[in-house]
Amino acid sequence: MTLAAQVKHAAFDALKHLFTDVQIDYNLISVNQTKPEFTGNYTIVLFPFVKLLRQKPDVIGTQIGDYLLEKTPLFTRYDIVSGFLNMTVKDSYCISFLLNHFTDTTFGRQCKADCRVMVEYSSPNTNKPLHFGHMRNIFLGAAVAEILKANGKQVVKANLINDRGIHICKSMIAWMWYADGATPESTGIKGDHLVGDYYVKFNEVYKQEVAGLIAAGKDEKTAEKEAPIMQAAQDMLRKWEAGDKEVKELWARMNGWVYKGFEESYKKQGVSFDKTYYESDTYLLGKKIVEDGLRKGVLFRKDDGSVWIDLKDDGLDEKLLLRGDGTSVYITQDLGTAKLKYDDYKLNQSVYVIGDEQNYHIQVLKLILKKIGEPCADGIFHLSYGMVELPTGKMKSREGTVVDADDMVAEMISLSREQTEQSGKTDGFTADELTRLYEMIGLGALKFYLLRVDPKKRMIFNPKESIDLHGFTATFIQYAHARICSILRRENVPIVPGATRFQSLQPTGDLLPLEKDMILHIEQYPGVLAEAADEFNPSTLCNYSFALAQLFNTFYDAHSISKAESEEKKNLRLMIIVMTASVLRHGMGLLGIRLPEKM
Numbered sequence: 001m002t003l004a005a006q007v008k009h010a011a012f013d014a015l016k017h018l019f020t021d022v023q024i025d026y027n028l029i030s031v032n033q034t035k036p037e038f039t040g041n042y043t044i045v046l047f048p049f050v051k052l053l054r055q056k057p058d059v060i061g062t063q064i065g066d067y068l069l070e071k072t073p074l075f076t077r078y079d080i081v082s083g084f085l086n087m088t089v090k091d092s093y094c095i096s097f098l099l100n101h102f103t104d105t106t107f108g109r110q111c112k113a114d115c116r117v118m119v120e121y122s123s124p125n126t127n128k129p130l131h132f133g134h135m136r137n138i139f140l141g142a143a144v145a146e147i148l149k150a151n152g153k154q155v156v157k158a159n160l161i162n163d164r165g166i167h168i169c170k171s172m173i174a175w176m177w178y179a180d181g182a183t184p185e186s187t188g189i190k191g192d193h194l195v196g197d198y199y200v201k202f203n204e205v206y207k208q209e210v211a212g213l214i215a216a217g218k219d220e221k222t223a224e225k226e227a228p229i230m231q232a233a234q235d236m237l238r239k240w241e242a243g244d245k246e247v248k249e250l251w252a253r254m255n256g257w258v259y260k261g262f263e264e265s266y267k268k269q270g271v272s273f274d275k276t277y278y279e280s281d282t283y284l285l286g287k288k289i290v291e292d293g294l295r296k297g298v299l300f301r302k303d304d305g306s307v308w309i310d311l312k313d314d315g316l317d318e319k320l321l322l323r324g325d326g327t328s329v330y331i332t333q334d335l336g337t338a339k340l341k342y343d344d345y346k347l348n349q350s351v352y353v354i355g356d357e358q359n360y361h362i363q364v365l366k367l368i369l370k371k372i373g374e375p376c377a378d379g380i381f382h383l384s385y386g387m388v389e390l391p392t393g394k395m396k397s398r399e400g401t402v403v404d405a406d407d408m409v410a411e412m413i414s415l416s417r418e419q420t421e422q423s424g425k426t427d428g429f430t431a432d433e434l435t436r437l438y439e440m441i442g443l444g445a446l447k448f449y450l451l452r453v454d455p456k457k458r459m460i461f462n463p464k465e466s467i468d469l470h471g472f473t474a475t476f477i478q479y480a481h482a483r484i485c486s487i488l489r490r491e492n493v494p495i496v497p498g499a500t501r502f503q504s505l506q507p508t509g510d511l512l513p514l515e516k517d518m519i520l521h522i523e524q525y526p527g528v529l530a531e532a533a534d535e536f537n538p539s540t541l542c543n544y545s546f547a548l549a550q551l552f553n554t555f556y557d558a559h560s561i562s563k564a565e566s567e568e569k570k571n572l573r574l575m576i577i578v579m580t581a582s583v584l585r586h587g588m589g590l591l592g593i594r595l596p597e598k599m
Helices: 003-018 047-053 057-071 091-101 132-150 166-178 191-215 220-226 228-241 245-269 279-296 330-345 356-372 375-379 405-422 431-451 474-490 513-523 525-534 539-558 567-590
Strands: 031-033 042-045 075-081 084-089 116-120 154-161 275-278 307-310 318-322 349-355 380-385
Touching: 003 031, 003 042, 003 057, 047 057, 057 075, 057 084, 084 091, 091 513, 091 567, 116 132, 116 330, 132 154, 132 245, 132 349, 132 380, 132 405, 132 431, 132 525, 132 567, 154 330, 166 191, 166 228, 166 245, 191 220, 191 228, 191 245, 220 228, 228 245, 245 405, 275 279, 275 330, 279 307, 279 318, 279 330, 279 356, 318 330, 318 356, 330 349, 330 356, 330 375, 349 356, 349 375, 356 375, 356 380, 375 380, 405 431, 431 474, 431 539, 474 539, 474 567, 513 539, 513 567, 525 539, 525 567, 539 567
Parallel strands: 116 154, 116 349, 154 275, 349 380
Antiparallel strands: 031 042, 042 084, 075 084, 307 318
16 A cells, blocks of 8 residues: 555544544545645645534644544654645654565566456558557557556557558559559568558549549549549459459558568567457458347448448437448448457457547447447447647648658657767767667657657657757656666666665664655655556656656755765665666656666
8 A cells, every 4th residue: 555545544544533423435535745845745635524524624634633643653743734734754654665665676566467458559551651640659558558567457469450441452553553563672662661652642643533523524522433543442442352362462462561561660669569450350250240230120221232320319420330332341340350359358458549539439339339239348448549740730641741650760869869979978888889878768758758748638749859858858767767877886786676785774863855755756656557557647657757857866966875974874875766766667668668777
């Protein structure tokens, strides 16, 4: 139990014993960190009890404070300030915490629980390379998966490849018409980039054809339907679903180019998956679910042969599930994938990391599965996130205005190199060490910047701001960690907690305020980790890690370690910074960010 939870529990116990004639709601008790300008460490808010207990806040606070000092071993004093009860934690508690957890290499993590969770993220289309717009999704999904795992969940990291459909056929038909047999090998172009070039080409030709038909007297809707390249793509989709050999061979060949490109990109980004699903394997299962829904009367067929579900009674609309020509739509294969994932792993929860533009789609997916009676429906959770944009505005794949993910990673590494060289901090590094350092800083800056904002909020990414050594960045945290490692090297202390040098240490006397603040901030880590998991929100971990790094800098600037007042004080401070580094490494590691030992 974290200290904040202990304080809340103690306050509840006090209220029950002091006011036996009143039913106290545990959820009314609010415990926060005491603001720096006031004495104390944790604050109990008194206002929720004024009306219930018919007493003034100060009177209630005095009774609770006296009770806590007498009945619990946690506190040394209390202060009441304008309706808030500020409790000061005993130094002995902080020292005891440090000694008890210094050798705990699993600090903050929870035991494994029988809860199976799948986190599905990335989910790219095979008609284009990964672009910058994908990266918030990828880093968010990877971080949430690791955070859930640290909280004891049995996690499967999944990637659903959107490898079929009209968008894939657009790239294919454009390649057939305009590529003259070009391959990644013959052009030297990365496979996913090559295929993406022909997706852009399709839309260029399509626009020209539509404009030509309109100029010839067609209305816009008719022109869009009758454009030759679009009709060819739709014909190719029908052939694909009918199993046409030549179409399937071209599809497999071009997708193979893309998969190889994706693998290279994922490796550069430092992300991985436990399971990969392909929509080409799931759409037929989706069609079976649609047939089942027709038999049950949940779905209906229109005169043109298309299959729909009527969700107007649920406040939604009618939703197409199969086209009139029998070809499937996105949600058809999503139905099949949802069932397959559940059948494979008997999931308690299936987390979909998908942008907020698809809120309606996921709502409909879950509702259809529920109406058809599929057990996988209950566990579906949409981790909806806001889109990320660049200062230049929104990116569009079909217009070729996206920023390529590989290019963004390369740019961040280049910025890292530029900043490090300008600061003159390359002495003592080999060429290989500098290469690794630039990658660590550049990729760390990118991930942290995309994760530091609450997922629900939209954001604008500024590359230079993301790598500012003095800003709210991974670079700031990485530098604090490197600074700690430098101190430990000088003192010949391992960076991993549990060094034998401290095993017999029994600190006595008072803690200085910053020593105590450091210990109490470290103590909060398990609670922060649990909160990040409960809310599917890695930004909680970003904020905590940054605050810990800031506090370390303040602490170290104020108190010498090598020239501490006594050997006991020196060892105490070394223990504090060893645990600080350990917590930073673990927390940032869950975000996929590595911390250098030299910088």
